[in-house]
Ligand SMILES: Nc1ncnc2c1ncn2[C@@H]1O[C@H](COP(=O)(O)OP(=O)(O)OP(=O)(O)O)[C@@H](O)[C@H]1O
């Protein structure tokens with residue numbers, strides 16, 4: 001099993017869209033998956049259609065009130081996809097966590113007992129490198145970095161890689177970069193193609209082959225509380241996130257270990 005942190009301190013690059021839709025595609029392909037909404041904006045929670053009255057406990061309660069991870073797990077409309085939801089109150093956690101001992105590893109300890117129940121745990125990070133995001137990085141085995149295919153995309157990636165190296169040294173020696181996934185790619189635009197090439201130049205084989213296209217349907221799906229695979233099952237957004245899920249599974253050490261050695 002593996003815990004992936006979907007992170008990029010740059011805002012609006014497709015972290016939540018990737019977390020929701022990759023999670024749904026993994027679950028639909030038969031891999032039990034838990035999505036952890038680590039963002040006070042609660043976009044992943046809303047995007048999966050959970051309303052306030054359905055929520056019994058959120059990530060805030062897990063981080064600050066010592067509620068167990070298991071008690072905050074909620075069903076979603078997708079079989080095999082569970083969610084630990086978030087709420088606007090998580091914005092206050094950044095300050096409250098400062099008071100606590102071992103404040104960077106609270107999420108890691110909360111998720112540890114859940115590992116056995118899932119093949120994948122995806123953590124949707126907020127656009128920051130604060131204490132809440134550090135909790136995500138400390139809890140993760142690998143980091144999945146969505147990069148928007150636009151001109152300034154690569155600028156912040158160096159900072160993110162430096163932070164990951166620091167976290168790996170100080171908090172989580174097993175942390176690895178899973179890979180980068182290019183989002184909102186417009187294959188007809190020369191600029192998009194150039195950005196794809198420059199990201200591949202920088203991160204080499206750590207960039208996923210799958211390119212997530214710009215698609216209005218992907219942007220619309222959350223307002224219906226649905227992942228793209230239910231909102232537009234035959235569309236190119238679904239095709240992309242299914243392909244990304246397949247690539248991820250094929251790259252996993254467990255799959256490689258099971259594959260014949262030739
Ligand atoms: N492939 C895509 N095609 C079209 N629109 C997209 C695509 N991916 C994301 N979007 C839209 O772009 C906006 C930002 O995406 P998203 O919320 O996934 O980014 P984020 O990195 O999670 O943002 P934040 O940093 O605020 O958490 C949203 O309105 C989303 O619907």
Ligand SMILES: [Mg+2]
Nearest residue numbers: 015016039043
């Ligand atoms: Mg987000």
